[in-house]
Structures are given as C-alpha cells and as structure tokens.
Amino acid sequence: MRVIDKLEPTIFVIFGITGDLAQRKLLPAIYHLIKDGLLHEHTAIVGVSRRDITVAELLNQVELCVLEADNVCDETVLEKFRYKLRMIRFDPVKDDDYDTLLQTLNDIEDKHDMCMNRLYYLSIPPQVYEPVIRNFGTHHLNEGCQHKKAVSRLLVEKPFGYDLESAKDLIEITSRYFSEDQIFRIDHYLAKETVQNILVFRNHNPIFTSLWDHHHISAIDISLSEQLGVEGRAEFYDNVGALRDIVQNHLLQLLALVTMELPKSIHNSAALHQAKQALLASIPPLNMANANVTRAQYVGYREEVKNPRSTTETFVSLTLTIDSERWQSVPITIRTGKALKAKRSTIVITFASPAEPDTTNKLTFRIQPNEGIDVELIVKRPGFEDKIEIVQMDFSYRGVFSEPEHPDAYERVLVDAIKGDHSLFATSEEVLAAWHILQPILDAWERTDDDLLIYELGSDGPSASMPAAPVTDSQPT
Ligand code: BG6
Numbered sequence: 362m363r364v365i366d367k368l369e370p371t372i373f374v375i376f377g378i379t380g381d382l383a384q385r386k387l388l389p390a391i392y393h394l395i396k397d398g399l400l401h402e403h404t405a406i407v408g409v410s411r412r413d414i415t416v417a418e419l420l421n422q423v424e425l426c427v428l429e430a431d432n433v434c435d436e437t438v439l440e441k442f443r444y445k446l447r448m449i450r451f452d453p454v455k456d457d458d459y460d461t462l463l464q465t466l467n468d469i470e471d472k473h474d475m476c477m478n479r480l481y482y483l484s485i486p487p488q489v490y491e492p493v494i495r496n497f498g499t500h501h502l503n504e505g506c507q508h509k510k511a512v513s514r515l516l517v518e519k520p521f522g523y524d525l526e527s528a529k530d531l532i533e534i535t536s537r538y539f540s541e542d543q544i545f546r547i548d549h550y551l552a553k554e555t556v557q558n559i560l561v562f563r564n565h566n567p568i569f570t571s572l573w574d575h576h577h578i579s580a581i582d583i584s585l586s587e588q589l590g591v592e593g594r595a596e597f598y599d600n601v602g603a604l605r606d607i608v609q610n611h612l613l614q615l616l617a618l619v620t621m622e623l624p625k626s627i628h629n630s631a632a633l634h635q636a637k638q639a640l641l642a643s644i645p646p647l648n649m650a651n652a653n654v655t656r657a658q659y660v661g662y663r664e665e666v667k668n669p670r671s672t673t674e675t676f677v678s679l680t681l682t683i684d685s686e687r688w689q690s691v692p693i694t695i696r697t698g699k700a701l702k703a704k705r706s707t708i709v710i711t712f713a714s715p716a717e718p719d720t721t722n723k724l725t726f727r728i729q730p731n732e733g734i735d736v737e738l739i740v741k742r743p744g745f746e747d748k749i750e751i752v753q754m755d756f757s758y759r760g761v762f763s764e765p766e767h768p769d770a771y772e773r774v775l776v777d778a779i780k781g782d783h784s785l786f787a788t789s790e791e792v793l794a795a796w797h798i799l800q801p802i803l804d805a806w807e808r809t810d811d812d813l814l815i816y817e818l819g820s821d822g823p824s825a826s827m828p829a830a831p832v833t834d835s836q837p838t
Contacts, residue, residue: 370403377484378408390771459500476506498538552770579713641794657814657823733757
C-alpha cells in the first residue's frame with residue numbers, strides 16, 4: 362500500500378459524473394484510492410446527474426472503465442465503492458435541487474455523526490459554471506458543514522473561461538462565493554510524475570542547474586501528441602479547439618515549470634506559484650507574426666463532429682521567446698495535436714554547441730509513455746576510425762522504481778485537493794496570464810481562417826503544402 366498522510370473525512374460531490382472525463386479519469390481514480398485503502402473510512406461519494414441513473418448503473422460504468430484501463434476489476438473494491446455512493450438527480454437551473462443537495466450532505470454527516478469536508482468536483486459545460494457557482498453561494502453550499510467545523514472546496518476542470526474576458530468574469534464570480542484557498546483548478550499534467558520531477562531535477566542536479574540559461578541552451582521543444590481524435594467529446598471540442606484545450610493550460614504550465622526562476626523552496630506552494638506567474642507574465646502576447654503559428658485540422662474531423670463548416674484546430678504549433686535576462690532569444694516551440702502518429706508528450710532541451718552545431722547534447726523529459734528522462738551524449742564509436750555517434754543515457758521510472766507503482770495523475774489531484782495542497786493546481790493569476798499570452802492569436806483566428814491547414818490521420822501533423830479543405834455549405838450526412 363502507498364504511504365501518504367492521513368486524509369480527512371470527505372464527501373465528494375461529483376457534478377458531471379456520467380461525462381467523459383469523470384468516466385475516463387475520475388471514477389477509476391476513486392476506485393484505485395479505495396483499492397489502496399487511501400481514503401478515510403468516513404468518505405462518501407455523491408453523484409450528481411441530470412439523468413435518472415441508479416447506483417447500480419453507475420457502478421457498471423465504473424467497472425467498464427476500470428476494466429478498460431486495468432483489464433481486471435476487483436468486486437470487493439466495487440462493493441466498497443457502492444457502500445460510499447449515492448446518486449441524486451439534479452438540474453443545475455432548479456433552485457430546489459440545491460436545497461436537496463444541501464440536505465443530502467447534512468444527512469450524510471448525521472449518518473457518519475461528524476463534520477466532513479465537502480469537495481465539489483465540477484466537470485460541467487463552461488456555460489453552466491456561472492449559475493452553478495452562484496447557486497452554491499446562495500444556498501450556502503460554499504460553507505463547511507452545519508457546525509462549520511469542516512471546509513467546502515471546489516475542484517474545477519478546465520477550460521477556465523473561453524478567452525481572457527470570460528476568464529476574468531468567471532474568476533470574479535467565483536471569488537464572490539469561494540476564497541482562492543477553497544478553489545482547486547485542475548491541470549492534470551502537473552500531477553504526472555515526470556512533470557512533478559521537473560523542479561526536483563532542476564533543483565537537485567547542479568550540473569544542469571548551472572547550465573539553465575540562454576548561454577547554454579539553444580532551444581526548448583514542448584510537445585503533446587495524441588493518437589486519439591475527439592472521441593465522445595465532439596460538441597465540447599468543436600467549441601474549444603487545441604489552443605484552448607491544451608496550450609492555454611497544460612503546455613504553458615509545462616513551459617513555466619521548465620523556465621521559471623527556482624524559488625528558495627520548491628515545496629513552498631505560494632513561492633512556486635509566484636515564480637510561475639512571474640514567468641508567464643514575461644512572455645509577450647503572441648500573435649500570428651511573432652509566434653510562427655500553425656493551426657490545422659485532421660482529415661475527417663468535420664464529419665466526426667458533424668459540422669461541415671468547422672474551422673476548429675485539432676493541431677497547433679507556435680514558437681515564442683521569453684522576455685528575461687535568463688532566456689533572451691531562446692526559441693521555445695510548443696506543439697500539440699490529435700489523431701497523430703503516436704501518443705507522446707515530451708520536453709526536449711537542446712544545449713548549445715557553438716563549436717560544432719551538429720553535435721549537441723539533448724535532455725528529454727518523457728512525460729508519457731514510458732515516463733523518464735534521457736540525455737543524448739556524443740561518444741567515439743569503437744574502432745580505428747575517429748567516428749562519433751550520438752548515444753542515450755536513459756532513466757525510466759519503470760526500470761528503476763518498480764515498487765510502489767506510481768499513482769495516476771487524477772489520484773494525486775484528488776489526494777492533494779482533500780489535503781488542501783495547492784501546489785499542483787493553477788491559480789487565477791496563472792490562468793489570466795496564460796489567456797493574456799494567447800488572446801491576440803484567438804482574435805486573429807476570429808478574423809480569418811485562411812491559415813488553417815489539414816493533415817492526414819496518423820501523420821506527424823500538417824505540412825505547409827496542405828491547405829485546408831474549404832468550408833462547405835453542405836449538411837452532414
Ligand atoms: C485533456 C484534454 O485536458 O487532456 C483532452 O481536454 C486530452 O483533449 C487530454 O485528450 C490528454 O491527457 P492525457 O493525460 O491523456 O495525455
């Protein structure tokens with residue numbers, strides 16, 4: 362069993378429990394936390410859904426999701442899950458339903474005979490965030506339990522807003538009812554093992570720490586490629602696209618971790634967020650001219666989302682520089698796409714080699730798959746000839762740390778939210794800084810879609826010679 366600090370009694374209230382994200386990530390994570398005995402014995406789960414769905418139906422879905430991920434699902438764990446779970450039918454626009462929810466939470470605490478922390482997980486469409494949060498406030502769901510001895514927390518999924526303005530509005534409304542301490546904005550990439558390792562690596566390996574600047578690093582590439590297309594999220598994705606879905610959050614957060622100034626203590630959450638925010642603030646707003654932006658859509662996307670006029674990008678790549686003494690002129694390329702050849706997320710640091718530009722050292726953080734870190738070295742090839750070759754020194758988590766198996770990112774997200782630790786969540790300032798960087802690109806895309814390229818499914822992405830198919834007026838078949 363994994364060892365972590367004792368967690369407090371908690372009621373998870375899951376909005377959007379039948380949605381894609383809850384099913385793929387959250388419910389399997391809760392299953393694993395139960396399986397590993399990590400949750401407090403007084404833990405309750407309240408599933409909130411517009412649909413009338415029973416505990417048995419929900420558990421069937423949990424079983425399917427776990428089977429898909431693990432190939433095996435333990436009946437005794439499902440039984441414990443069942444014991445903790447209640448489902449309630451809930452319509453976010455109905456006032457009475459918030460009272461029913463509050464009553465349900467009070468009943469659970471009465472049954473357990475204690476105050477429990479309340480953790481609301483919101484995986485709901487962005488347009489209903491605002492009314493739901495307002496109603497939380499007016500119905501006192503933002504407070505701790507009836508005796509006020511426990512806390513209420515909000516765990517929210519991205520997107521945090523649709524653009525800079527809507528993000529400001531959302532943050533303002535949320536802050537009327539919840540303090541920043543109560544809000545946990547999930548960026549599950551921050552909870553991946555290799556990503557958590559970035560600051561540890563930078564802090565504890567002086568041979569690299571001393572080289573971490575523009576004198577020694579000539580380029581940084583951050584890439585998140587996916588093999589899957591939009592799967593069951595067509596409607597959501599078509600409104601969002603790759604820039605909002607991945608760049609605004611995961612990729613800019615990774616960039617910040619790699620390039621920010623190291624705080625005195627990397628374990629001090631406030632200092633860490635300050636450093637990250639300062640870094641994001643030092644990236645000038647990007648536009649089509651200064652960031653070499655490419656956007657593209659995969660072949661067949663429009664049919665898949667049943668929108669023949671869609672100009673939503675499923676691929677985006679851009680190059681930026683950071684306005685700071687440490688990083689002057691170092692090109693940083695960020696790239697993400699769906700339906701590509703391989704699922705692969707990496708951060709590649711290329712070290713400068715002024716004498717022989719062809720022989721550079723590269724440091725790669727492999728976020729997934731096969732989490733680890735490798736360094737490319739130049740060596741002499743054995744033999745009489747003076748030939749050199751590039752070889753890899755490779756650290757893989759799987760090879761080195763076989764026990765205990767590391768937790769999935771969502772397990773870590775849940776555990777940290779229960780503990781009230783904000784280190785791996787995004788602050789409102791970071792969210793706004795990221796929108797600020799990208800807003801001019803969004804504005805340019807509003808004006809024209811002439812630059813949209815297409816790419817083949819299973820390829821490496823677009824090449825500039827593949828212009829997009831023109832949008833058509835035909836209806837989907
Ligand atoms: C999510 C995006 O945040 O990250 C999805 O909304 C994407 O579109 C997913 O598929 C990728 O996460 P992972 O952990 O599977 O790489």
